[in-house]
Amino acid sequence: MSKNISTTPPVSCTLCPRRCGADRAAGQTGFCGAGGTLKAARAALHFWEEPCISGTRGSGTVFFSGCTLKCCFCQNYPISAEGLGKEITIEHLAEIFLGLQEQGAHNINLVTPGQWRPWIIAALDIARAEGLRLPIVCNTGGYETVESVEAWRGSIDIWLADLKYVSSSLSAELSSAPDYFAQARPAIEAMMAQAGHPVFDSEGILQKGVILRHLALPGHIDDSFAVLDRMAAWNEADPGCFIPSVMSQYTPFYKAAEHGIGRRITTYEYRRVVNYAMDLGLTAGYMQQKSSAREEYTPSFDLTGI
Numbered sequence: 001m002s003k004n005i006s007t008t009p010p011v012s013c014t015l016c017p018r019r020c021g022a023d024r025a026a027g028q029t030g031f032c033g034a035g036g037t038l039k040a041a042r043a044a045l046h047f048w049e050e051p052c053i054s055g056t057r058g059s060g061t062v063f064f065s066g067c068t069l070k071c072c073f074c075q076n077y078p079i080s081a082e083g084l085g086k087e088i089t090i091e092h093l094a095e096i097f098l099g100l101q102e103q104g105a106h107n108i109n110l111v112t113p114g115q116w117r118p119w120i121i122a123a124l125d126i127a128r129a130e131g132l133r134l135p136i137v138c139n140t141g142g143y144e145t146v147e148s149v150e151a152w153r154g155s156i157d158i159w160l161a162d163l164k165y166v167s168s169s170l171s172a173e174l175s176s177a178p179d180y181f182a183q184a185r186p187a188i189e190a191m192m193a194q195a196g197h198p199v200f201d202s203e204g205i206l207q208k209g210v211i212l213r214h215l216a217l218p219g220h221i222d223d224s225f226a227v228l229d230r231m232a233a234w235n236e237a238d239p240g241c242f243i244p245s246v247m248s249q250y251t252p253f254y255k256a257a258e259h260g261i262g263r264r265i266t267t268y269e270y271r272r273v274v275n276y277a278m279d280l281g282l283t284a285g286y287m288q289q290k291s292s293a294r295e296e297y298t299p300s301f302d303l304t305g306i
Contacts, residue, residue: 007090007118009036016068016114017145017183034066034115039085041065041078043096043305045105050245050286052206053107053137053160060105060134062096063301064120067112069141070176071164073217073256078301080112081254086306093123096305097132106205107158109137114148121155135207143180144187149194159191159210166226174217174259185230188212192234192241210242211285215250216273218265224273232280244285246277 009024022030029035045058053059063076065085078084088096097108113120124136135157142162163184165171171180191210198209212231216224231244248270252262274287 007122010118015117015148017143017177017179018068030066030115032066032068032115033081033083037087038090038093038116038119039065039087040093040096040306041085041301041303042299043100044299045100045103046109046299049109049160050211050243052200052204052243053109053158053211055106055203055205057104057106059107059109059137060097060100060103061109061111061139062093062100062113063111063299064113064116066115067141068114069143069180071141071254072174072259073250073253073261075251075253076111076301077254084301086303088306090119090123091126093120094126094130094132097123097127098130099305101132101134105134107135107137108132109139109160111139112141113138114140114144117148117151121152124155141175142184142188143175143177145183146186146190149187149190153194157195157208158206159188159195160213161188161191161210162213162215163188163227163231164215165223166230167223170220170223174261189234192238197240198243206243211245212242213245213247215247216265216270217250218261218263218269220261221269221273225276228273228277228280228282231277232282235280235282240284244277244282246274246282246285246287248288 011023011025012021013024013030018031020031022028024036027036040062042063046061047054047058049059063079065079067080074080137158137160138156139160166181168178172178195209199207201207214227250265256262
């Protein structure tokens with residue numbers, strides 16, 4: 001590519017709700033582990049998202065290094081917490097996007113991209129000028145600022161967002177983020193306002209909209225009920241404003257056992273969560289089979305495609 005774009009890293013980073021102020025331009029890493037050079041760990045077709053994202057050809061997924069949350073059960077912990085990844089240029093990221101399109105991807109799926117937002121937007125601009133035409137998915141843990149959501153406007157078509165917790169004590173214990181719900185609630189509302197109601201193509205593949213995920217955790221279904229109450233309130237106020245996705249795939253990775261969640265969710269627990277969601281009218285979305293809690297759903301971070 002002949003076009004060359006440089007992105008100056010933040011000198012006092014405020015890209016996420018932590019606003020840690022890291023001087024990334026000087027090479028300092030923030031709370032998220034991200035420094036001054038774009039870093040990613042995998043780019044490949046991914047078939048384990050919701051059917052309207054993965055479709056039959058796969059979602060063109062790019063996993064970025066670092067994360068603004070510190071979830072003790074993170075299945076992607078080698079890249080989110082341990083720094084695995086390869087430094088790449090903006091131009092190379094644009095080439096990766098175009099390569100995934102050539103492979104037949106239904107969309108470009110950006111996994112934990114928030115700490116790299118300026119770099120990624122620049123890469124998307126280059127790729128679009130070179131013929132990228134796929135919907136862009138922001139795959140986020142939900143811990144975002146409203147300002148960040150707004151800054152993605154024009155670059156993101158689909159928000160694939162978690163709503164992990166309501167309880168501040170639980171989010172502090174499991175993700176080192178006592179303010180998780182206080183940040184996620186307005187951010188998710190901004191996502192829904194920005195993306196609008198879901199729009200699908202003739203193949204049933206999502207083109208724009210919000211998918212709101214919740215992963216049920218063992219021993220904490222009361223907080224799942226609180227999350228579902230919030231989701232139901234949004235749906236009641238504006239029916240169909242998002243697609244709910246209630247997940248059972250929790251697997252005790254990383255440091256989960258140290259925080260009291262060193263087991264998988266029981267069938268009984270998950271059925272209670274699903275029944276609660278259905279009683280609240282959250283039926284126009286996705287539920288998982290209990291067998292989804294399998295380690296093979298986690299990709300190998302071997303720098304494929306980077």
